[in-house]
Amino acid sequence: MVACASLLAVSFACNSAPQPASDGPVARELTDDAGRRVSLPVRVNRIISLAPNLTEIVFAVGAGDRLVGRTSYCDFPAEAKSVPEVGDTLHPSLERIISLKPQVVLISTASQLEVFTQQLQSQNIAVFVTDPHDLEGVFKSIAQVGEMLGQKEQASLLVQKLRERAGTVEAAVKQKPAVRVFYQLSAEPLYTAGHDAFVTDLIRRAGGFSVTVDVPGAWPKYSNESALAAKPEAIILPTGGSMGAGNSTVTEALRQSPAVLAGRVYKINDDHLVRPGPRAVDGLEELARALHPDAFK
Amino acid sequence: MMIGTASDTVVSPARPNRVTLRKTVISCVVLAAALVLAIVSMSLIGSEQLPARASLCALASLGTSACGLTRDQFDILFQIRLPRILLAAAVGGSLATAGAGYQALLRNPLAEPYLLGISNGAAVGTMIALIFFGASEWTRPLLAFTGALAATLAVYRLARGRAGATPERLILAGVIVTTFLSSVIVFVTTLMDATRIRSFTFWLLGDLSGTSRALLPVAITIAIAGTVALTLNARSLNLLMLGERDAFDLGVEVGRVRIAVFLVASLLVGSSVAASGSVGYVGLVVPHLARLSLGSDNRISVPAAALGGALFVIVADTVARTIIAPRELPVGAITALIGAPLFIYLLRKM
Amino acid sequence: MLEARDLTIAYDQRTAVAGLTLSVKPGEITAIIGPNGAGKSTLLRALNGQLPRSSGAILLDGQPLERFNRRNISRRIAVVAQEAELRFPVTVLEFVLGGRFSWATNSGWGWETDRDLQVADAVLRQTELTELSARLMNELSGGERQRALMARALATEAPILLLDEPTANLDLSHQATLLALVRNRCDHDEAAALVVTHDINLAAQFADHIVLMKHGKAVHAGSPRDVLQPEILLEVFEVKVLVDAHPVTGGPRVTPLHETHRQL
Numbered sequence: 055m056v057a058c059a060s061l062l063a064v065s066f067a068c069n070s071a072p073q074p075a076s077d078g079p080v081a082r083e084l085t086d087d088a089g090r091r092v093s094l095p096v097r098v099n100r101i102i103s104l105a106p107n108l109t110e111i112v113f114a115v116g117a118g119d120r121l122v123g124r125t126s127y128c129d130f131p132a133e134a135k136s137v138p139e140v141g142d143t144l145h146p147s148l149e150r151i152i153s154l155k156p157q158v159v160l161i162s163t164a165s166q167l168e169v170f171t172q173q174l175q176s177q178n179i180a181v182f183v184t185d186p187h188d189l190e191g192v193f194k195s196i197a198q199v200g201e202m203l204g205q206k207e208q209a210s211l212l213v214q215k216l217r218e219r220a221g222t223v224e225a226a227v228k229q230k231p232a233v234r235v236f237y238q239l240s241a242e243p244l245y246t247a248g249h250d251a252f253v254t255d256l257i258r259r260a261g262g263f264s265v266t267v268d269v270p271g272a273w274p275k276y277s278n279e280s281a282l283a284a285k286p287e288a289i290i291l292p293t294g295g296s297m298g299a300g301n302s303t304v305t306e307a308l309r310q311s312p313a314v315l316a317g318r319v320y321k322i323n324d325d326h327l328v329r330p331g332p333r334a335v336d337g338l339e340e341l342a343r344a345l346h347p348d349a350f351k
Numbered sequence: 352m353m354i355g356t357a358s359d360t361v362v363s364p365a366r367p368n369r370v371t372l373r374k375t376v377i378s379c380v381v382l383a384a385a386l387v388l389a390i391v392s393m394s395l396i397g398s399e400q401l402p403a404r405a406s407l408c409a410l411a412s413l414g415t416s417a418c419g420l421t422r423d424q425f426d427i428l429f430q431i432r433l434p435r436i437l438l439a440a441a442v443g444g445s446l447a448t449a450g451a452g453y454q455a456l457l458r459n460p461l462a463e464p465y466l467l468g469i470s471n472g473a474a475v476g477t478m479i480a481l482i483f484f485g486a487s488e489w490t491r492p493l494l495a496f497t498g499a500l501a502a503t504l505a506v507y508r509l510a511r512g513r514a515g516a517t518p519e520r521l522i523l524a525g526v527i528v529t530t531f532l533s534s535v536i537v538f539v540t541t542l543m544d545a546t547r548i549r550s551f552t553f554w555l556l557g558d559l560s561g562t563s564r565a566l567l568p569v570a571i572t573i574a575i576a577g578t579v580a581l582t583l584n585a586r587s588l589n590l591l592m593l594g595e596r597d598a599f600d601l602g603v604e605v606g607r608v609r610i611a612v613f614l615v616a617s618l619l620v621g622s623s624v625a626a627s628g629s630v631g632y633v634g635l636v637v638p639h640l641a642r643l644s645l646g647s648d649n650r651i652s653v654p655a656a657a658l659g660g661a662l663f664v665i666v667a668d669t670v671a672r673t674i675i676a677p678r679e680l681p682v683g684a685i686t687a688l689i690g691a692p693l694f695i696y697l698l699r700k701m
Numbered sequence: 702m703l704e705a706r707d708l709t710i711a712y713d714q715r716t717a718v719a720g721l722t723l724s725v726k727p728g729e730i731t732a733i734i735g736p737n738g739a740g741k742s743t744l745l746r747a748l749n750g751q752l753p754r755s756s757g758a759i760l761l762d763g764q765p766l767e768r769f770n771r772r773n774i775s776r777r778i779a780v781v782a783q784e785a786e787l788r789f790p791v792t793v794l795e796f797v798l799g800g801r802f803s804w805a806t807n808s809g810w811g812w813e814t815d816r817d818l819q820v821a822d823a824v825l826r827q828t829e830l831t832e833l834s835a836r837l838m839n840e841l842s843g844g845e846r847q848r849a850l851m852a853r854a855l856a857t858e859a860p861i862l863l864l865d866e867p868t869a870n871l872d873l874s875h876q877a878t879l880l881a882l883v884r885n886r887c888d889h890d891e892a893a894a895l896v897v898t899h900d901i902n903l904a905a906q907f908a909d910h911i912v913l914m915k916h917g918k919a920v921h922a923g924s925p926r927d928v929l930q931p932e933i934l935l936e937v938f939e940v941k942v943l944v945d946a947h948p949v950t951g952g953p954r955v956t957p958l959h960e961t962h963r964q965l
Contacts (some may be wrong), residue, residue, distance in 0.1 A: 243550050243679075266677075269677060274677075275550075275680075276679070277397070279397050279431050280398045458789075474889065593796070597783065597785060601803060601853075602803030650812075
């Protein structure tokens with residue numbers, strides 16, 4: 055009797071729940087960063103990542119072998135390069151995604167949401183948004199992805215290690231006066247990191263003070279005069295990674311800044327600074343070492 | 352035969368409307384004064400506050416004395432703001448003059464470097480220079496000029512029909528060339544990496560913040576030389592404006608003038624786009640205003656357009672660099688915001 | 702003054718003018734008449750160098766046309782076209798002053814001299830446009846605009862006038878005035894005029910010499926009396942005409958006879 059009732063209940067639940075993923079029974083629901091409740095199968099074997107940082111996170115929690123699709127910008131770790139590409143971050147190929155038969159597609163920006171969700175859900179493919187804006191968000195992302203992929207333990211181990219490293223850095227620079235930092239994204243036109251940029255959080259934790267921290271937006275085009283007037287003590291030039299050659303020198307307006315005069319222009323791999331993933335802690339360490347070399351003897 | 356100024360002793364009733372040397376000189380002097388005023392006053396405005404009196408004093412001394420400005424303030428004024436304002440003047444003057452030239456030559460008040468695809472041609476040329484010859488600055492205006500010229504030739508070839516290149520066909524051809532080149536630009540842009548796309552897109556919309564020290568004098572020289580060159584052909588353009596056949600009959604070397612105008616205009620557009628991307632509407636609205644207020648005679652409307660264009664872009668750029676300070680907008684967005692409604696208003700008046 | 706010798710103009714696989722010879726002498730008005738497509742306007746355009754010729758020669762003052770530069774030709778030959786492209790606002794005075802361009806010593810630049818203004822005033826008076834000199838060209842009526850075109854051609858002071866349907870838009874009174882102007886010029890200033898017209902009677906009245914064209918050839922040429930014969934006109938225009946003596950001038954008067962004429 056009870057068994058019948060529970061069977062009935064389950065079947066009702068099945069009917070009223072949102073479209074389940076095709077592989078295996080619907081076992082759980084996770085809430086993503088956009089507040090959506092996403093239904094996922096117990097075991098996720100096929101996952102596609104539509105952002106470089108998410109690819110890194112998937113590999114970092116030990117589920118890299120389950121990645122069946124990535125964007126053309128997902129270039130780390132090296133194993134990622136053998137995963138099939140589905141296009142770029144903003145306009146990936148829907149056909150390619152569907153043909154790869156993923157169970158979940160990981161996306162990081164809400165702007166992709168409208169475009170994809172309806173189309174993918176009609177194919178029984180779940181869409182999960184995870185969009186870290188700061189380091190704490192990265193740790194949360196790692197935990198989320200870990201839980202989703204059944205790698206909870208590995209994920210929490212990773213988070214613990216990363217937290218330790220970050221904690222060490224922050225403790226070392228705690229007593230030091232914050233260094234005035236200017237992050238130059240592009241020399242001409244002059245672009246910098248605004249309030250919402252991921253790297254702004256890293257700069258703060260590394261014992262720096264981004265002179266553009268109050269500028270609204272993530273990557274504003276900045277006035278040359280204001281850059282000059284800001285008189286930064288250190289300038290970060292993100293290079294390598296996915297940057298082109300357009301940022302190899304300090305912009306004209308800052309050539310007489312205290313940073314340049316003191317030789318404090320630091321080139322750091324921008325993948326460590328703008329990708330909200332595990333390597334952000336590398337970036338944090340590099341930033342801190344640049345800004346406060348004496349704290350890390 | 353003596354060339355003289357209009358005399359008042361000619362037997363005739365009150366002199367009716369024609370453009371005289373006197374009227375031209377007065378208009379140009381007034382506009383030039385307004386330009387100087389704009390340069391001075393706009394250099395007091397920016398995302399960083401500068402003390403007005405000290406700045407004026409420093410400007411008056413032409414940079415020889417700091418007049419109490421701090422080192423940074425002095426640098427902001429003379430290394431960042433003033434060069435930018437001068438570049439804005441050069442770009443505005445060049446584009447307006449080029450527009451006036453195209454309008455006269457193509458006998459169409461709607462002919463404009465952007466509409467005709469010339470700006471896009473110059474942009475593609477600049478892109479090639481940036482991608483393949485990134486380090487060498489001089490390749491930019493050079494390839495921009497080449498691109499502008501190529502676009503001009505393409506437009507002209509496309510427009511050649513049975514009845515010759517009528518203005519309507521020219522505009523149509525221009526639209527075809529513009530859209531084609533736009534696709535080329537979009538294509539190349541999408542091949543760039545993500546961060547470069549952002550900065551390149553901004554530049555495409557008109558960006559005067561690049562302070563290439565070497566290229567500023569080039570831009571100014573070309574602006575002045577181009578305006579002078581076109582003004583020296585003004586009388587021929589006056590006749591061309593009323594029909595190629597008529598101009599031919601009256602003694603204009605149509606072919607030669609056409610080549611000269613195309614070359615000069617391409618040079619003007621090329622130099623502007625290489626320096627600052629596509630600043631739209633200047634070549635359309637400013638010459639139109641000049642003709643409306645001063646008459647269609649190119650002897651007055653070309654220099655007036657040059658000076659007016661310089662003024663227009665200086666003001667537009669000041670808005671672009673202060674309205675959301677310390678962030679900046681592309682100046683092309685501002686010229687479009689001002690230019691489009693102005694253009695609609697002008698069209699209704701026609 | 703102006704001569705065409707065995708002139709042929711062909712383009713686009715069409716022969717517009719074939720082996721035509723004519724000569725314009727000072728003091729003479731020559732009318733060129735013929736059915737549509739006869740090549741009259743093409744001939745006119747070629748005579749001042751605007752259309753390239755395929756063979757034959759055009760001689761200006763005895764020299765091949767090619768020897769002259771654009772400006773010099775314009776000082777000797779003026780064209781009165783049928784209409785003007787008026788896409789930009791110009792005043793009548795500015796328009797007429799355009800005729801002085803070929804006399805400017807600085808090519809492409811320069812300002813109008815006192816002489817230029819005097820000439821402009823004179824021609825405006827002659828074409829009765831003085832009151833309208835400050836008005837914009839596109840505010841004028843069709844007839845007024847044609848007079849302005851005439852005025853501009855006169856302002857060039859060129860001794861050879863080529864006119865393409867100059868009376869097309871003019872009312873009767875202005876038709877007569879305009880042609881009287883041309884006649885005057887030719888009589889008093891040793892000018893010569895070549896007038897392409899559809900109006901045979903006007904040609905008869907004002908022309909010293911008529912050239913009848915058909916299919917690009919000059920099929921007949923001579924004085925109005927010689928050329929305006931019913932048989933000739935029937936052959937060229939394919940219409941029956943009556944030619945009698947004009948009651949006032951005594952010259953030939955041509956009246957086409959239509960099938961549907963009412964019998965009075």
